Structures are given as C-alpha cells and as structure tokens.
Amino acid sequence: MHIHIQQTTDVDWLDLKTIRLFSLAESPDAFGLTHEVAFAYTDAQWQDRAGNRTPPMYFVARDEGNPVGLIGGVKANTGFNLIAMWVAPSHRGLGIGSVLVEKVLAAAVPRGESEVCLFVSPLNKAACALYERMGFCFTPHFEALESDPKIMLQRMLARFDTCLPADFILTS
DSSP: OOEEEEEOOGGGHHHHHHHHHHHHHHOGGGOSSOHHHHHTOOHHHHHHHHTTSSSOEEEEEEETTEEEEEEEEEEETTEEEEEEEEEOGGGTTSSHHHHHHHHHHHHHGGGTOSEEEEEEOTTOHHHHHHHHHTTOEEEEEEEEETTEEEEEEEEEEEETTTTSOTTOOOOO
C-alpha cells in the first residue's frame, strides 16, 4: 500500500468526482450534500472544483493511484470550515484521516485563519475521536444536517493558539 495525498488540480477532476460521489453514496447521513445533487454537477463544474476555481479546495488520498479518501476546506461566514471528510471503508484505521485533516489545517494557516471548524454527528464516535485527537474541541452549537434535518450535528473547533495538541506540526 502506498498512500499519496495532494490538493486537487485540473487533471484530478475525474478522481474528485469519483471519490466524492462514492463517499456520498456510501455515507449519505454524513454530509449536507446529497448524491443526487452532486451527480447532477457537470464535468465543467467538477473541473472547476478540482482546479480550485470555485470553493471548496479539496485534497484526495490515493492508494497506488486510486482515490480512497477526500477532504475539503472552505472559507465561510463563520470562518474556515473543514468539510467532506471521508475515507473508503477498505482504508479506514490506517491514519489516512489524520493526514487529510492535517492538510486542511495546514492550508488554513497561510490564509490567515486562526481556527477551523467542522460539524459532525456526536453519534459518529470514530469521526469525533479523530477530530478530538487532531485538536478539535466540541462547542455548544448544534444544527440540523441539511440533507436530513432529523440528524443533529455538533460544531467542533480547532484554534491554532489553544486547541491543537502541543506536538501538532503543520505540514504542507
């Protein structure tokens, strides 16, 4: 197994489309975006996303060239948000999620961000544990999942000055 993670570029649009659609089909209760909506995106829209001409920015994890993981980062009204975090079931538990999160955190720093937030279901114990290991702290803010309002998400926040573990090293 050889895992390589990089920010997407124009040439990665088909891998981005493939892994994003697969993530939405495999874990529909984890994302505000639905498979149906993403499936309707044109190839030009996927190309713009992969080429970073439209937000969010994406990173794709590949094993021997095949996409196996995904994460996004986007500037929003509330600051910089970590979104679209997903690792293929066949590759979970190998540390790929941690490296993906590191990529988004590292991308936020040169943009002048002092914190990154995300929303996660507190019932998703594996995701919550990952985010806590990566320095995110739960806040008291909850909101409904856009694609399924019955699912409540809790906001987590990583402040570069207070929440991140002392041994956390931002990598590029």
